[in-house]
Amino acid sequence: MRAGFRINGDPVAVDGEPRLHLADCLCNVLGLTGTHLGCEQGACGASTVIVDGAAVCACLILTVQAEGASVVTVEGLSSDDALSPLQTAFRKHHALQCGFCTPGVLTTAHALLTEEPDADADRIRSALSNNLCRCTRHILYVAAVLQARSGYRKTDKP
Numbered sequence: 001m002r003a004g005f006r007i008n009g010d011p012v013a014v015d016g017e018p019r020l021h022l023a024d025c026l027c028n029v030l031g032l033t034g035t036h037l038g039c040e041q042g043a044c045g046a047s048t049v050i051v052d053g054a055a056v057c058a059c060l061i062l063t064v065q066a067e068g069a070s071v072v073t074v075e076g077l078s079s080d081d082a083l084s085p086l087q088t089a090f091r092k093h094h095a096l097q098c099g100f101c102t103p104g105v106l107t108t109a110h111a112l113l114t115e116e117p118d119a120d121a122d123r124i125r126s127a128l129s130n131n132l133c134r135c136t137r138h139i140l141y142v143a144a145v146l147q148a149r150s151g152y153r154k155t156d157k158p
């Protein structure tokens with residue numbers, strides 16, 4: 001199969017087995033190893049990426065299903081120049097430990113705040129309910145996402 005889509009803004013065309021799921025494609029074909037694989041059945045959230053604005057588990061969709069889509073991975077969430085609002089907030093709140101879950105948490109939070117920059121704590125907890133953290137950072141990453149909201153509010157930007 002051959003699938004063409006945009007990854008972090010750049011067009012790519014991938015040849016591979018029809019069963020190649022998007023997470024393996026990102027990590028093993030495109031070299032974007034920031035997307036992590038844990039359960040490979042949609043239960044841990046580690047493989048979450050953003051497809052056409054929605055947070056989805058990349059282990060649950062086939063690469064061919066991304067045809068024509070815009071895919072954003074954790075590598076596409078910030079430039080090299082400065083920390084993003086989420087990165088700044090996660091650092092301040094020590095909202096990660098080993099970091100294994102972190103890419104999925106950041107992509108999920110980014111998709112949420114892009115659509116709902118005023119999301120409250122309950123909404124954030126709900127959106128992140130599929131992102132499991134074995135280091136038990138859950139309370140801290142909710143606090144970090146709450147802080148990062150101001151960076152997503154258009155009226156708050158200079």
Ligand code: FES
Binds near residue numbers: 036046047059060
């Ligand atoms: S590896 Fe995809 S949700 Fe766990």
Ligand code: FES
Binds near residue numbers: 096102132
């Ligand atoms: S920081 Fe280790 S699994 Fe979440």
